[in-house]
Each structure stands twice: as C-alpha cells, then as structure tokens.
Amino acid sequence: MGSTVSTQVQKRKALSTEKKVLCDLNQSCGCDFPSSDYRPPDRKAWMAGLGPEKLHVNKIVWPGTHDSATNKIGIPFVSRPFAQCQSLSIYRQLVLGTRVLDIRVQEDRKVCHGILVTYSVDVVIRDIKKFLSETEKEIVILEIRTEFGHPDPLDFDKYLVDQLGEFLIHQDDHVFGKTIEELLPRRIICIWKPRKSPHLKAGDPLWSAGYLKDNWIDTDLPSTKFDSNIKHLCDQPPVSSRKYFYRVENTVTPKADNPVLCVKPVTGRIHEYARLFISQCFAKGCADRLQVLSTDFIDEDFVDACVGLTHARIEGKA
Template identity: 70%
Template sequence: MIVIQPRQTKSSSLQCAPRGKEKNQKNSSPILTMGILFSKQVQRRIAISREKKILTDLHLNSGNEFPGFDYRPPDRKNWMSGLDPQKLRINQIVWPGTHDSATDKIGVPFITRPFGQCQTLSIYQQLVRGTRVLDIRVQEDRQVCHGILITYGIEVVIKDIKEFLAETQSEIIILEMRTEYGHQDPPEFDKYLEEQLGEFLIHQDDRVFEKTVAELLPKRIICVWKPKKADPPKAGGPLWSAGYLRDNWIDTDLPSTKFESNLQFLSEQPPVSNRKFFYRVENTVTPQADNPIVCVWPVTRRIHVHGRLFLSQCISRGCADRLQIFSTDFIDEDFVDACVGFTHARIQGKAP
C-alpha cells in the first residue's frame, strides 16, 4: 500500500529533529519490524502448543470410545456390502471422505508438492481403502488442481472410479466435483460428467436419503457438481446441485479451534433422519501464509490423530444424530474403521 504523507512546513517540529536521530530511526525500523514478526511467530507457536495440549487432555479425560469403536470391517473395499445393503439406509451412513482427494501427484515432487498435497493415495487406492466421498477440484481445461497447483486430468479420476465400481457390487460413492477457487468453469462439464458416468449416476431426488443401498443399485454414484458461474444442475437430473452437499469451512491452523467449531456447526444441523442434504465435517487444519510451516502434512497432523476423539465427543455432546460425512487429509485405515464402526452401531440401534 502506498501512503501519501502530507507536505511538511518549515515550522513543523519534525524539521527540527537532529540529523543523527533521524538516521538512527531509519536504521532501527527494519530491526523493529523483524522483532514484531518474531514476536508474532512466538505467540503463534505458543497458541498451537496450547491447543494441541487441549485436545490431548480431552482425549486423556474422556477417551476415544463411542458405539462401534471396536468394530473392524473384514473387507474395507466392500464394507457397505458387509453391512447388508438391504438394511443400510443412506441417511444411516457415516461416510469416510477425503479432502482435496486428487492431490497425490499435485505440483512438483519435493518442491511444490508438499504445499498442496493432501492425499498420498490415488483415487482408486482411496476407494479400496474405504473412502466413499471424494472432493475433486477442477479448472478451465479439466485439469485437477489445488489452488495454483495442477495435476492430472479429470479422466484419470474417472478411470479410477470406474475401475473400482467394476470390481465391487454394492458400494455407493458421493463424488463432489467443483470449480476451484480462482478458476473458471470447464466448458460443458456437466455434459462431460453425464457422458462418462451416466450409467452409474443416481439422479437428484430427496427420497434417496431414506432409501437403502440395495434400493439404489445398480446406480452407484451421487455426483454433486458445483460450478462457479455455469447453470447449476436441475432438480430430477443426473447431477446434484451444490445445496445437497454443505459444510462450514474454518480456515485455521489451530487444531482445538477447528475441532470445537466443527462440533458447534454440526450441532446446528438438523438430524440426519430429517435432513435432505449431506453435511460434511472435515477433520483438517490449514497451513497459513503468515506461518513458517506451510507444508500440509506437519500442519494437518495436529488434528489428524483426533478423528476418533471427535466421534466420541459427538456422542458426549449430544450431536451424534447429526453426523454424516466425515473427511480428512491423508486418510488411513483407522479413520475408515471408525466411520464404518459408527455406521454399524447405527444399524444395530446402538448409536443415534
């Protein structure tokens, strides 16, 4: 920012300052600025340490147990099949999801990749591991991107999804496609999605939420398309509009702040039994530009380990009946097992 100072008159007291004092003031300003920045970073590190301790103490005091906490799906690749598609309703599922799903090969290895990579597994590998909600960002040329970093084309994502669906029979996927912030919509992208996935697409219909998995088969994909300026999907069409997949994103690298805001926003949602949209909670924190640590993994690990703690707090704070999509960076088997275990408990009537 350029600031225009008022012209000084000869009578101004500033004109009378000794030359030596003026020189010392000019020389000290960079040092003063560095001192202020250093002080801010020290305070940030103190705040992060304090918030990490809050979550650690919460874990020690309340534990990670919740209905279904000890359940392990015998086959993560087919965990919906294992829970009986005839009984499993769409609104009973706690859907394990990934944040910025297609970033396993984002940017340049060892140079820009650590700043944008949120997953190390391919889309196919994530689905095999148990992921059932995918978050895909695209730009004008149908390349997948995360901010200014780009990776492979959307056809790679489509290929992986089709491969997984060909190898399974009763697994439903929520596929979120959206134009990344700062980019323009790919031309006629809705038509492209319909052409590529048409045989699998579950059409937009509020009644879907109350149906069982078996009632939706052989359709397998709920595809939510969120364009920036293009016309949104129409009611009853093969694609779902943005209002059917909602969340409340808090941009912070403070783990307890994000954890508590997730619980607060979740508690404000209608119960899944009455809701006609999917609501997502993301167990992630975000690197900040004014912090020296800007790589995703060392930042997000501050909250990554507390996925089970969040589920147990949903029970203890009375908002477990609102829980639906639970997403994370760098998804692992334990995160999937926690979501599937909670889903299993709901089917058995042991969880709200």
C-alpha cells in the same frame, strides 16, 4: 522485525496450548463410542458387508477425503508438499474404504489445488470406474467443483453425464431415506459445483451444490477447528430429517503467516483425533447429526471409525 518475532512467538504458544487441549481431552475422555471396536472384514466392500438391504443412506457415516486427487500434484520435493493432501490414488482411496471424494478442477479439466496442477479429471473417472467394476454394492459420493479463481470447464456437466451416466443416481430428495439396495444398480451421487450454477432440478442426473454443505474454518490451530466442527455440527438438523449431506472436515491447513507451510505436518496436528471427535459428538449430543467425515491422508483407522459408527446405527446402538 521485533513485532514479527513477537507475533510468531505468540502463535507458537497458541499452537502448543491447542495441541495440549486435544491431548488432555483425549486422555481424560477417551475415544470410545458405540461399535468403536468394529473392524470391517473387507474395507473395499464395507457397504456390502453391512447389508445393503438395511443400510439407509442417511444412516451412513461416510468416510471422505479432502482435496482427494492431490497425490501427484506439483513437483515432487519442491511444490508438492505445499499442496498434497492425499498420498493414495483415487482408486486406492476407494479400495481403502473412502466413499466421498472432493475433486477440484480448472478450465482445462485438470485437477488443481490453488495454483498447482496435476493430472486430468479423466484419471479420476477412470479410477472410479475401475473400482465400481470390481465391486457390486458400494455407493460413492463424487463432489466436483471448479477451483476458486478459475472459470468453469466448457460443457463439463455434459462430460460428467457422458462418462458416468449408467452409474448416476439422479437428484431426488427421497434418496436420503432409501437403502443402498434400493439405489442399485446405480452407484454414484455426483454433486457438481460450478462457479456459474446450472439449473439443476429433481430428476437431473447431477446434483446441485446445495446437497453437500459444510462450514469450512480456515485455521492451522487444531483445537479451534475441533471446537468449530462440533459447534457447526450441533447447528444441523438430525440426519433422519435432513435432505442434504453435511460434511465435517477433520483437517487444519497451513497459514501463510506461519513458518510451517507443508500440509502434512500441519494437518497432522488434528489427524489423530477423528475418534475423539466422534466420541465428543456423543458427549455433546450431536452424534445423530454426523454424516460425512473427511480427512487429509486417509488411513485404515479413520475408515474403521466411520464404518464402526455406521454399524452401530443400523444395529440400533446409536
């Protein structure tokens, strides 16, 4: 009993120290970066607003959501707080400016997060189609993976192609150097990550798992995650020469050996530091590597930060 209490005391001290590290860094260094004051006039159509003819895929800083389809997961006030990472529907996230979606499915094609389940993936597809019908020049990266511990849904690749075929941008390394205008009228880069990898090749309508990479650090300590994100980003080649998307997740996650297990208060420890992260990328010399930035509980300011840096890149300011 005594050792358990001592361990918890040490963990609380570590958390307090790490929160102070980020707070002090924010106060001393600030969170300014090129075009950090830019605000898109219409977040629903921010790509169109920046000019699709000059917006190259590899210059975009893509705002993404982590565990995107968890707004209605589990039982309200009972299990939902332990697995909900977004409060908005997929459609509302896209309208807000999200352009990378992280969807996990189980064998019956229902979206899940661990052992908790929510609506069918059909709801996700319907929301994406609704958004695409209301916009003309927005591109979405849709990552769908089989959740850990589950078998792949039967014929799921065929399902995705049947549902999204007319919108799918086919797997092609040349896409990274193209503008949004050159990809239209196709609108979705769909990356399918099954447990048993299919044989996908250049020209296929779906993209292989290796086209969206990250270095996930499973921690609830904000400064540890922040520093790890910087370190791994520095290890990547610049976006100008990269033939895959690299994601940084501005999130921390609850740990079973800590008393706070609800997602929102835990991820809130790092949530406000997205702009600080971007500014530190410039300070550390790795801003030219930043590409996909994801978060829990996405908000307008997070989207604006990503769009602002994208604006700076196409204007030659970053």
